[in-house]
Structures are given as C-alpha cells and as structure tokens.
C-alpha cells in the first residue's frame with residue numbers, strides 16, 4: 548500500500564481523536580525519521596518530548612531485545628530485577644524516596660492525586676478535601692488527570708469529573724492564595740507548562756507555593772512529565788529552583804518510547820499515604836518497561852545528555868530569537884532548555900504542514916504556538932538545519 552492508501556485505511560479503522568498530519572512514519576535513526584516512502588525528516592518533536600536519546604540507539608535497542616528474550620512481564624506480586632535497578636536509579640536522579648511505576652503520564656497523575664487524598668484522609672478522616680490546580684495546565688486525559696487540567700475545551704463534555712478542584716492562575720501567587728481553604732490538601736502544577744504554552748514557573752512563585760504548603764501541611768505535586776528528564780538542562784526542572792515537591796510525576800522521556808511513567812514521593816508522604824491494597828497496576832513497572840528506564844537513565848549519565856542540553860539550548864534560543872525578530876507574525880519566544888515555543892499571532896498548522904513537506908517535523912502547543920521539543924542529543928548543526936527549513940515556511 549502507498550501512503551495515501553494507508554492513511555485511508557487508518558481513517559476507516561482508528562477512532563478519530565486526532566487530526567493527524569498526512570504522514571506514515573516507518574523508522575528512525577538519530578534525530579531523523581523516515582516515512583514509508585523513504586523520505587527523511589529532521590525531527591524536532593521526538594514523539595512529543597519522548598525520544599530523548601534519538602532513534603535506533605544500539606545500546607538501548609539491545610537492552611530491550613535482551614529483556615524480551617528473558618521475560619517481558621511478570622506481575623507486581625513478585626519482584627523483578629529491572630524494576631529494582633530502575634527504582635534505584637530514579638531515586639538517585641530525582642532525590643525522591645519512593646517510586647510507583649505506571650504505564651503513562653496520566654496514570655502517574657492519577658496515582659499522585661490518590662496519594663495526596665489518602666495523606667489528607669489519614670490526617671482527619673474527612674472526604675471533602677480540595678486540590679488547587681492551574682489554569683492552562685495539562686495533566687492528561689483520564690478522568691482524574693482531566694479534572695486538574697485547566698483547559699475547559701478538554702473537560703466540558705466529560706463533566707462531572709472528580710470534584711473539589713479549584714483553579715488558580717499560573718505564576719500568580721495571589722490567585723493561589725485566593726483558592727486556599729482549610730480543606731486544601733494539595734497543589735498540583737507543571738514546573739514548566741508544556742501544552743499550555745511553554746511557560747516556566749517563576750522562581751518566586753514556586754518558592755511561595757512551597758512555603759504555603761509547608762505552613763499548612765499541604766502536599767506540593769509537581770508534574771514533570773514533559774519538562775523532566777533533562778529537558779530543561781536539569782534532570783528534573785524543579786532542581787533548578789531548589790523547590791522540592793512532596794510528590795512528582797514523570798513519564799514521556801523516562802522510557803524513551805516504551806510506555807512507562809512513574810509517580811514518586813518523599814519518605815514522609817510514603818509512610819503516610821498509599822498502603823498495600825490502595826493502588827495497583829497490571830503492567831506498570833514490568834520488566835520490559837523497567838529495562839528501558841534502567842538503560843535510559845544509564846545512557847543519560849554516561850552520554851552526558853544534560854551537558855548537551857545546556858550547550859545546545861542557548862543556541863536554539865538565540866536562533867529562535869533571530870526568527871522572532873525577523874517576522875512580525877511571531878509574538879515571542881519562550882520556554883526553558885530544549886523545551887521552547889514560538890508564539891504566533893495566528894494558527895501555526897499551515898507552517899507545520901509546510902515544514903513537513905520540506906523534511907522537518909514540528910509540533911504545536913495550542914493553536915498558535917510551535918513547540919520545539921527535539922531529541923536531547925541534537926547538535927547546533929541540527930538547530931541550524933531546522934532554522935533554515937523553518938525560515939522558508941513562515942509567510
């Protein structure tokens with residue numbers, strides 16, 4: 548079948564929950580993807596901030612193949628060595644104490660919310676605790692994650708979601724204070740808002756939230772699903788601010804393509820929240836997924852991925868700033884590290900389609916923002932290549 552025939556098949560079989568680009572991808576190598584007709588694309592999307600190590604990494608592939616030949620799945624009723632090794636490594640890079648592996652980001656958020664609810668329930672036995680979340684946030688598509696996602700467009704048709712969620716404005720501490728009550732048990736936010744428009748938290752904002760949480764024994768949940776795993780030049784973005792969460796979520800680049808996420812907590816919360824029987828998952832933390840996590844974390848360290856982010860990100864910022872200065876339709880550049888956005892005064896879908904025709908894969912964040920979340924192994928030359936293509940696509 549050719550590309551058009553495959554696309555027609557897909558549209559007759561898959562539930563239409565995405566307006567997909569007209570592209571059937573076949574394989575990847577480094578920072579390039581190839582479609583089924585052999586056309587090559589520079590990839591500045593990385594499967595939405597997932598494939599940090601680049602495609603077809605030999606060591607990563609071999610680690611997965613080895614694990615496949617041993618055992619792919621057991622059950623969480625038994626221990627398995629990849630999960631133990633992955634847990635040890637993720638504790639070390641995050642500075643958190645307890646981890647629960649999940650299959651996705653949304654599932655990690657669900658677990659984080661349950662842990663916060665249980666923590667509060669153990670304190671006073673009441674069942675009307677509230678959670679403060681942020682406007683323009685994104686935490687996933689399941690009912691709990693959606694309930695804390697501050698985008699009415701995603702939520703409206705699915706109400707009622709879980710109750711007692713109050714929304715505040717990101718980077719506006721007074722609006723957070725205005726939502727505080729003596730029922731507040733947790734505040735959840737992304738350290739850098741991704742989907743909502745590539746907005747980093749201001750340091751003062753995060754520090755004040757931490758102080759409020761400490762004062763009132765409220766749990767701070769940081770969603771690092773997109774901005775974590777080295778993307779901002781820190782293993783987890785909060786490490787830059789020195790503001791440690793009580794619970795955090797991670798996913799996307801954690802398995803570099805194998806579906807896996809996690810929520811982590813401090814020992815203090817671990818001792819006073821979810822207990823045996825409270826939470827579970829069949830697949831979560833299975834040997835295949837954890838073999839991926841273990842190898843990803845190993846390669847991050849050995850290949851100095853974070854050093855590369857710190858070297859290339861300022862150059863990406865500079866080149867994007869150059870474009871922003873050149874075109875009146877670009878309102879601003881914003882973001883952190885290799886998580887950047889160009890904000891346009893108009894929808895960007897046509898620009899992204901044009902770029903695709905010219906061999907560059909980009910992704911949007913909302914209608915008017917082009918999001919740049921490339922593999923973390925890109926070089927300055929790849930940035931130049933991306934800019935030179937994009938420069939011909941903006942009209």
Ligand SMILES: *Cc1c(COP(=O)(O)O)cnc(C)c1O
Pocket residue numbers: 651652653654656685686687688737741742770771772773774798799
């Ligand atoms: C992608 C994302 C999620 C949801 O992760 P899924 O794996 O798609 O469920 C949650 N939070 C943030 C910040 C994300 O970027």
